[in-house]
């Protein structure tokens with residue numbers, strides 16, 4: 126049987142010379158894994174933060190995140206999609222290696238883009254990628270050069286998180302049991318942050334509750350059940366998906 130994801134990650138933290146902790150640039154604090162960082166520190170290992178998916182985030186926001194994170198470790202702004210940050214990261218890894226052979230463990234939450242980063246560094250598809258979280262199972266070694274060995278790991282989550290955030294990270298629309306409830310929770314946060322952006326994006330008026338706002342979205346998207354009743358699950362899925370895919374650019 127395959128090892129549990131956490132067991133794999135702990136092993137890599139012990140074995141690797143350098144760790145890359147991958148964060149989603151849209152919610153870096155939420156995707157920071159305090160348990161992983163605690164273990165890295167206990168073992169006296171070095172790590173860099175990789176702020177991935179930075180193509181989905183405004184410049185100003187990224188700079189703010191970097192300022193906060195750089196107190197703890199070196200931060201590399203990255204986009205596996207646009208191949209941004211690749212040169213800097215390779216330079217820093219090689220500088221760290223100082224001509225010795227090293228292994229570099231890539232760890233982080235599910236779906237933050239660990240495997241995509243490895244592929245971007247390698248310049249070819251070496252690690253399998255998927256929009257469905259929990260895709261990478263065991264550890265996988267990818268030889269980057271004669272001296273650098275990258276290790277891909279499965280995504281791990283430390284503690285109980287807000288339900289909507291968990292789903293965003295999991296990116297598992299088809300498996301959501303209660304899309305309406307999750308979408309309402311998500312909408313509440315989004316409206317708090319940027320009500321006007323929601324209004325403009327959906328071409329609706331934001332109502333006094335998130336529930337009523339979701340009803341507005343269901344109406345404009347013509348999501349109706351057979352009897353003509355509003356289909357809030359279907360509308361909820363749209364809202365969740367728009368945010369997950371980065372179409373709705375509001376940072377919580």
Ligand SMILES: Nc1nc2c(ncn2[C@@H]2O[C@H](COP(=O)(O)OP(=O)(O)OP(=O)(O)O)[C@@H](O)[C@H]2O)c(=O)[nH]1
Pocket residue numbers: 177178179180181203204205206207234235236237238239240241242253254255256257258259260261262278279280281371
């Ligand atoms: N926009 C954008 N999407 C990205 C980026 N990097 C990865 N993705 C997408 O995010 C999803 C997850 O990517 P993976 O590389 O499989 O993520 P992972 O961290 O390896 O996921 P697990 O193995 O499930 O833990 C895929 O749909 C990627 O195409 C990026 O820089 N920008």
Ligand SMILES: [Mg+2]
Pocket residue numbers: 239240241253254260261277278279280
């Ligand atoms: Mg993966």
